[in-house]
Amino acid sequence: MAPRLVVIGNGMAGARTVEEILSRGGDFDITMFGDEPYGNYNRIMLSNVLAGVEDESGIFLNDLSWYADNGITLHAGRRISRIDRFAKQVYAEDGTATPYDKLIIATGSRAFVPPIPGIHRPGRGYHQGVFAFRTLDDTRSMIRYAREHERAVVIGGGLLGLEAARGLQNHVSQVTLLHAMGHLMNTQLDAQAGAILQRSVEKLGIEVVCDAMTTEILGKHAVTGVKLSDGRVIDCDVVVVAAGIRANTEVAAASGLVVERGIVVDDQMRAQDEPDIYVVGECAQHRGETYGLVAPLWDQAKVLADHLTGRDPQAAYHGSRIATKLKVAGVDVASMGLKESDREDDETLVFSEPRKGIYKSVIIRDGRLVGATLVGDVKKVAFLMQAFDRGLALPEDRVELMFDLGGPPAEVSAAELADDAQVCNCNGVTKGTIAETVHGGCKTVSGVMDRTRAGKGCGTCKSLVAQIVEWAAGGAVEEDPKASWYVPGVPMPKPELMAAIRKYDLRSVSSVFAKLVPGGEEDAKSKMGLASLLKMMWGDRYIDERDARFINDRVHANIQRDGTFSVVPQMKGGVTTPAQLRRIAEVAEKHAVPMVKLTGGQRIDLLGIPKETLPKIWADLDMPSGYAYGKSFRTVKTCVGSDFCRFGVGDSTALGIALEERYQGIEGPGKMKLAVTGCPRNCAEAYVKDLGVVAIDGGRWELYVGGAAGAHVRKGDLLATVESPEEVITLTGRFLQYYRESANWLERTYAWVPRLGIEHIRAVVVDDAEGIAADLDAAMAASVAAYRDPWKERAEPATPGQFRTSLPLVVLPQVPVR
C-alpha cells in the first residue's frame, strides 16, 4: 500500500506541493484538509475580484474535479485541531482521526487584526461593517456590504491595504487609507519611494493618511467612523483591516512542535526533531525567516517534493532572495533586497521624478547589486532581478542599471547568463540548448546556429550566440572559415570570389560551383547570393539559371505563410493618382484579394494571391513591379516636400521619384530602403534608411547612410552635404554600387557602414580617394540600363509551370477575406 500523505491546508502552498509531488510521479495515498469550503484558489487575485476585474471562477487554481482526478481525498471546510505526533494521526474538530505516514502542514497565515477598541463586538466577531481581507469569504462579504455604503477606511498601507483601497473604489465613492507608519509600503520602500507612491495613489482618488494610529472604531450598531490618536475622526461606514498577516501556528504549537514566528523547519522543510512532519508556505520559519510572498513558496514546494518523492532526498532549501514586481493599486512597483543602504562604502544611485511618479534607487555593494527599488517605471526590472538573483557583474556605467541609454543594449556576459535564459527570442532557444549543442561536438558558431536555429530569426542575438558558443567551447571554438566567405558553399571571401569570377569568365551560378568549389559540389543555400552577385557583375551578360533564384525572384512576389504571395505595384515616392487607385481597387475586387494593406514604404500591398493568379493580376494592374520581395532596391519614401508643406525647404517628392525611377529593382546583397524628406523634421524617416536624403535650408541636401529601423535601430551617418538633386542622384548610385560590390551577402548597410567606417566610405564615394568613382558610376549605369520590369514576364512563363501551385490540394488563400 502506498504511504499515506496527509496535508493540513488546502491553500496555495499545500496544493502546489501536492502538484509538485504528483508531477514527480510520487506514489502516495493523499488526504488534504482545508479550512475553507472550496478547492484551491489564487489568493493574490482576491484584489482583482474586489476590483471587479476578475470574477470568482477565474481565480480557482484547482477545482474539486482536480482532486478527484488525482485520487486525492479532500476534506474542504474541515479544520484540524490537533496532531498526535506519536500515534501519527491528525484529529479534526469533529473528532475524526486520520492516520498518516508523512504529514505536511501548510496552514498559511491569517489577517492580523490589531486590538483596536470597538473592532470586535462581544460574542459576534467583527463589528458590523468591519472586515479583514484575506479569504474569498472576506472578499464576498466586503463587496456585499460596501455596495450599500459610501465611505470606506482601510487600515494598513502595505501591499494588501493599497490593493484593498483600490478595489474598494469600485464599490464606494470615497476611500481613505490609514497607515500607522511614516510612508506607504514601508517594508519594501524607503521614505522617498513611499512618498512618490503616495502621490500616485492620491491621484487615483484615494486619500492617504500616514502616521495614523487608529485608536477606536466608532459606532453603536454599525461603524460610523474611526478615531485617530491625534483626536481626528474620519467618518466612514466600512472599515477594512489590512494590517499584515500572522502565521497560523496554533495547531502546531498545541501539538508540541517548535514554533517561533512560524513553525521552525530545517533545509528539507522538516519540522524540528520530527522525521515525518513537514511545513511549507507562510506558516514555515526557515533560518529565522518567514515569507509572505508566493515565489519562496514555489521554491519550498519543489524542495519538499524532491525530498519526499525520493527524486532528490538531499534537496535543500536555502532561503529565497526576495524580489518582487507588483502592480500596486495600478502603480508599478518593484523591489528587491535592501531598501536602504546600511554601510558607508555602499554605492547608492537614486533617481526621482515626482511629477511623473517615477522613483528608482539602486544599492551596490562590492560590485554586486544588493538592493533596488523602482516605482512608476519598471522597465529595467528584468535585468535588475537577474543581476540581484545571480550576482551578475554590473555595467561600468552604473546609470545603465536605471535607464536604457541609446545604442546597443548592455551585453550580458555569456558565462553569467542562466541556463534557461532565452537567447534567441524568435526561435525560443535557451543558453542551455546552445551549450549542449557545443558539448555535443558542434564547435562553430554557424554550425550551432544551423542546428539550434538560434540567431536565425531577426538576427539581433547573433553576437550573444557567438559569445555563448565561445564560452561553452571553453576557448576551443573552431574558427568557422565560412564566416569570411561571401556564401557558405564557395570557399572565398567576396573580393577573391569576384576576381575569380572575372578571371574564369563565370557567368552562371552552376559554373561558379563547378569551377570554384573543390569537387564541384553545389550548395542550395549559396545559390541566391551567387545569383545576385553575378547579376550585379555581368548585367545583361549574366546567364540566368532559374533554379538559382529564391521563389520570390522566380515569381516576382513575396511568399507568405500559407504559400500565397503578396503583390506590391510600384508607386514611386509614394505618390499615386485616382486612376491608379481605381485600377488597384478594381483588381482587388475582381480577384477577391483577401487583404489590401498600406505598407511602411508608402505603397499598397495586395496580400493572399495564389501563385497561379499572379500573371493575371499583373496584366490587370498593368503597373511595374514595386520589388517588395527581393534583396534589392525597394522604395523611396518621401514627404510632401516644398510643393505643399509649409515647412518644406526642398522638393523631396520630385527627388524621391527621380531616385526610384533610376534605381528601381537594382539587386544587391541586402534590401535597400531609401527616403527623401523635405526638411529636418524628417517626416519620411530619412535618418533611419539605408540611404536617406534630407533637404536643409539653402537648397542643400544631406545624405545619411547606414540607418535602420527594423529589428536593429540605427541612425544613419552623414555621408555628405550637396548642393543639387543631381549630385544626390549621382552619390546615391555610387554609394549603392560600392555597397553592392563590397558588402557580404545579406549584410545590410547598417552593418556594412560601421564595418567599413563612414570615413572610409566617404573617402571612396565622395572624395574618390581610391580612384574608383568613375568605375562605380559606370557599373551602376550598366545595371540601370539592364533593368527590365519583371512583371512584363507574364504572357509566356519563363519556365514550365512557373506559376503552378505548389500546394494543389490546399485551398488558397488560407487567410480570411476582409
Add this chain to the structure above:
Amino acid sequence: MRILGPVTDIPLGEGRTYEVDGEMVAVFRLRDGSVRALSAVCPHRGGPLADGQIDNKVLVCPLHLMAFDITTGCSLSGISDLTVYPVTVDADGHLVISSLTASEVPS
C-alpha cells in the same frame, strides 16, 4: 505505377508538386539529372516545399529555411522527416511514381 508527365515539365534544379492518390508529392529534378519525390508540405509550418531551393543533397523550405536531405527526407534542422516516394524517369522521358506507400530509404 503512375505516369506524372514528361520530366521536362520540371526545370532543372527546381521542383513541382503533383497530386497522387489524394496526396501532394513534390518532385525535384536535380542538376545531376536524377529525380526525387518527397512529401510536398514542410512539417514545420506547412511551407510549399516545391517552391524551395535544392542542390544535389539538400532541399530548403522557402518559408523558414528548414533543410532536409533530399534523398532520405531526413530533417537537417531538428524537425520531423519527410516521406520519400520512389520515382524514376522511364525510357520515354516520363516521370513514373510507383506507389504511395513510403519506400525504404535508399542506402
